[in-house]
Amino acid sequence: NLELKAQFVGQLLGYDFSANPIIRSHLDSPQEIRDRAFIHLTEYFKSLAANEPVAIFLDDIHWADESSLDMLIRMSQDFTGYPILFVALTRPTLFERRSVGIPDSINTQVFLKPLSREESVFLVGEVLQKIHNIPDKLQDLIISNAEGNPFYLEELVKMLLEHGVIIKSEPHWQVNLDHLGETHIPSTLTGIIQARLEGLPAGERTILQQASVIGRVFWDASLKYVHQSACMEESRESLEVVDILTSVQGREMIFSRDTSAFSYAVEYIFKHAIMRDVIYESVLIRRRKQYHSHVADWLIAKAGEQAVNFSGLIAGHLEKAGREPEAVDYLKKAANAAISNYAVDDALVFYSRALEHVAAEDDQNRFDLLLGLDRGNYLKGNRDAQKEILDSLQVIAKQLDDPAKQAEVYIRLAWYSFYTSDFPTQLDAARQAKTLASRVGADELLGRADIVEAWALMMTGNESEAIIHATEALELTCKTNMRLEEGNALNLLGMLSINFGDYFKAIEYVEGFIKISHEIGNRERELTALVNISVAYTPLGNYQAAIKSLKDVLTICAETGDRVMESTARINLGWAAQASGDWELAREHLEIGIAMKVEFEQTDAEAEGLLWMAHTWLGLNEPEKALPLLEKTLEYRRELDQPHHIIETTAAIARAYFVKADIANANKQVNEILNYLTEGGSLEGTWEPLRIYWICMQILKEQGDNRYKALLEEAYHFLQERASRISDEKSRQMYLKKVPWHCEIMDLWKTEAV
Numbered sequence: 001n002l003e004l005k006a007q008f009v010g011q012l013l014g015y016d017f018s019a020n021p022i023i024r025s026h027l028d029s030p031q032e033i034r035d036r037a038f039i040h041l042t043e044y045f046k047s048l049a050a051n052e053p054v055a056i057f058l059d060d061i062h063w064a065d066e067s068s069l070d071m072l073i074r075m076s077q078d079f080t081g082y083p084i085l086f087v088a089l090t091r092p093t094l095f096e097r098r099s100v101g102i103p104d105s106i107n108t109q110v111f112l113k114p115l116s117r118e119e120s121v122f123l124v125g126e127v128l129q130k131i132h133n134i135p136d137k138l139q140d141l142i143i144s145n146a147e148g149n150p151f152y153l154e155e156l157v158k159m160l161l162e163h164g165v166i167i168k169s170e171p172h173w174q175v176n177l178d179h180l181g182e183t184h185i186p187s188t189l190t191g192i193i194q195a196r197l198e199g200l201p202a203g204e205r206t207i208l209q210q211a212s213v214i215g216r217v218f219w220d221a222s223l224k225y226v227h228q229s230a231c232m233e234e235s236r237e238s239l240e241v242v243d244i245l246t247s248v249q250g251r252e253m254i255f256s257r258d259t260s261a262f263s264y265a266v267e268y269i270f271k272h273a274i275m276r277d278v279i280y281e282s283v284l285i286r287r288r289k290q291y292h293s294h295v296a297d298w299l300i301a302k303a304g305e306q307a308v309n310f311s312g313l314i315a316g317h318l319e320k321a322g323r324e325p326e327a328v329d330y331l332k333k334a335a336n337a338a339i340s341n342y343a344v345d346d347a348l349v350f351y352s353r354a355l356e357h358v359a360a361e362d363d364q365n366r367f368d369l370l371l372g373l374d375r376g377n378y379l380k381g382n383r384d385a386q387k388e389i390l391d392s393l394q395v396i397a398k399q400l401d402d403p404a405k406q407a408e409v410y411i412r413l414a415w416y417s418f419y420t421s422d423f424p425t426q427l428d429a430a431r432q433a434k435t436l437a438s439r440v441g442a443d444e445l446l447g448r449a450d451i452v453e454a455w456a457l458m459m460t461g462n463e464s465e466a467i468i469h470a471t472e473a474l475e476l477t478c479k480t481n482m483r484l485e486e487g488n489a490l491n492l493l494g495m496l497s498i499n500f501g502d503y504f505k506a507i508e509y510v511e512g513f514i515k516i517s518h519e520i521g522n523r524e525r526e527l528t529a530l531v532n533i534s535v536a537y538t539p540l541g542n543y544q545a546a547i548k549s550l551k552d553v554l555t556i557c558a559e560t561g562d563r564v565m566e567s568t569a570r571i572n573l574g575w576a577a578q579a580s581g582d583w584e585l586a587r588e589h590l591e592i593g594i595a596m597k598v599e600f601e602q603t604d605a606e607a608e609g610l611l612w613m614a615h616t617w618l619g620l621n622e623p624e625k626a627l628p629l630l631e632k633t634l635e636y637r638r639e640l641d642q643p644h645h646i647i648e649t650t651a652a653i654a655r656a657y658f659v660k661a662d663i664a665n666a667n668k669q670v671n672e673i674l675n676y677l678t679e680g681g682s683l684e685g686t687w688e689p690l691r692i693y694w695i696c697m698q699i700l701k702e703q704g705d706n707r708y709k710a711l712l713e714e715a716y717h718f719l720q721e722r723a724s725r726i727s728d729e730k731s732r733q734m735y736l737k738k739v740p741w742h743c744e745i746m747d748l749w750k751t752e753a754v
Contacts, residue, residue, distance in 0.1 A: 114148025541738030
């Protein structure tokens with residue numbers, strides 16, 4: 001277990017542990033890898049903190065990528081209550097780029113101000129402690145020019161040492177005040193660093209310039225390669241790189257590090273990013289390209305198994321060397337690696353940079369990169385950007401006259417339409433994909449298209465047709481050994497079985513989905529299965545099991561930060577709680593779940609949550625709070641063209657008017673429902689068909705309208721037919737006696753029979 005945990009963390013950091021079948025099974029679920037790694041890292045630090053306080057120091061976090069910052073923030077919040085201290089240094093530019101988002105209760109910001117004169121005097125005394133009685137002229141010059149900037153102050157002192165104004169001797173250093181008057185003192189930090197660079201021996205200056213092209217962090221082996229390659233091109237003698245690095249390190253312009261990314265090379269870092277930048281800008285543009293090309297060659301040759309880790313760095317050097325076609329390949333690798341680690345923001349940047357280097361007529365490369373951008377924007381929930389990308393993909397796939405590519409785009413368009421609740425477009429796109437996939441005999445694409453088509457049919461109330469396509473998808477995915485999609489097909493069949501009232505069959509399908517998800521190690525799919533099995537438990541009346549399953553999901557979501565799954569679990573928990581009469585539990589979760597669904601623009605799920613919240617208010621005898629929610633739900637269902645859900649909402653409106661004692665309006669809604677049923681309308685696909693019957697019967701009976709008797713007979717036989725499908729006697733009795741409206745129907749039937 002410890003080894004597996006370490007491998008999840010290593011995979012997140014860019015190492016390849018795909019030889020482990022469990023890691024390999026998660027490669028298509030990057031968020032799962034990231035979430036598991038996060039859990040294991042937090043466990044590690046918490047275990048350390050159990051023995052003694054822990055301090056974690058982070059430098060220059062303004063250079064950190066978005067995903068690293070997100071993880072840092074999540075960790076700091078997760079460590080609340082533990083003796084763990086983060087000390088993070090940053091420039092103010094971080095706060096211009098993003099909000100840190102850490103609660104003030106656990107976060108203290110310390111803004112560093114310029115040194116006061118007293119502090120500057122103290123620092124000068126420390127830096128120049130070997131000078132006996134520092135001359136006022138020297139001290140005043142240093143302090144007035146530094147203006148409270150300690151880095152400028154240190155660099156100015158070093159410049160004065162290198163220019164002979166301050167002379168190292170024993171036992172005390174000496175000051176040449178005459179020379180001080182002749183020395184030009186730059187007014188800026190950049191000027192000071194430039195003056196230091198210009199004052200160096202030519203060999204040291206050259207080596208530093210070549211090192212600056214590698215980056216703020218560099219390695220002696222890479223620098224030797226760049227230097228020797230440049231010398232060969234320019235037909236000049238090479239220098240002793242290691243000796244020069246030792247000399248420059250003595251000047252405190254660079255420092256060696258204790259550990260290195262390459263075991264056979266010493267790793268160095270420039271003292272400050274500004275120093276590296278100033279030195280880099282001093283390199284002639286022609287030579288910069290030449291040096292960047294050599295750095296890229298060295299990294300490609302030496303990265304080996306860590307090539308994926310360095311693909312973004314390699315791509316950057318190739319871009320600056322003008323080797324765009326090669327840069328595109330490495331940007332793709334970097335983007336794919338970022339996606340696999342759920343570093344979505346970084347991936348989007350890499351894909352976009354690659355597209356800038358691809359010719360407009362290079363449709364194949366553009367298609368592949370746009371697929372990546374689509375995936376990234378899907379993961380981020382950027383629906384507008386995703387639609388624009390899908391439009392471009394459709395154009396390119398058509399230009400390539402490639403049916404398989406066109407089918408892929410239509411499948412993605414179908415899922416985009418599902419998540420934006422545009423089910424007619426989803427259905428049309430899925431059918432287009434099937435036609436194209438059939439043309440080239442692509443069973444893998446056909447299976448995926450069948451699944452998304454069946455979902456569209458189910459969402460529009462065509463369950464009978466949906467189950468045909470879901471069954472076809474299951475056969476195809478089994479045939480092609482697509483384990484993930486096989487699980488998705490089982491999940492879909494489970495949801496359809498719920499709609500048909502065959503709850504035990506639904507549980508069987510979803511348990512198969514759980515088994516596959518567990519076998520392939522896909523925790524995200526396991527969570528989906530846990531949510532969906534609760535959807536089978538709730539109409540059975542097994543509210544305790546449903547609520548327990550959903551609370552387990554919420555616990556895992558709290559650990560992993562999966563807010564989309566959390567929102568779904570809260571809506572379903574609200575459904576089970578209100579059905580069981582636990583109004584406060586229902587309100588608690590529905591309020592949060594609905595707000596999250598609004599944020600995610602999941603209209604269908606929001607409408608469902610609003611329905612359960614309305615029933616909750618009715619259970620609390622507050623119809624005035626229920627009716628506005630139901631009117632909004634009805635508006636959504638009409639927009640989505642879901643007649644079965646429109647009727648379900650209409651029944652809830654009828655109940656609201658009935659609770660309000662507005663019998664006329666309640667009766668109006670009931671008549672609308674009865675007309676729908678008389679004209680052949682179906683209740684298949686509604687969440688609680690027998691609740692609809694019960695509400696109508698209750699209102700009709702209250703008015704003395706004998707139509708309730710025919711409705712009662714229909715409801716009773718409907719109830720008995722569904723109960724007959726439940727093979728387990730205990731579960732069948734729970735279905736008949738624990739669901740409130742089922743009990744009411746049974747009791748009324750007995751009364752009428754007597």
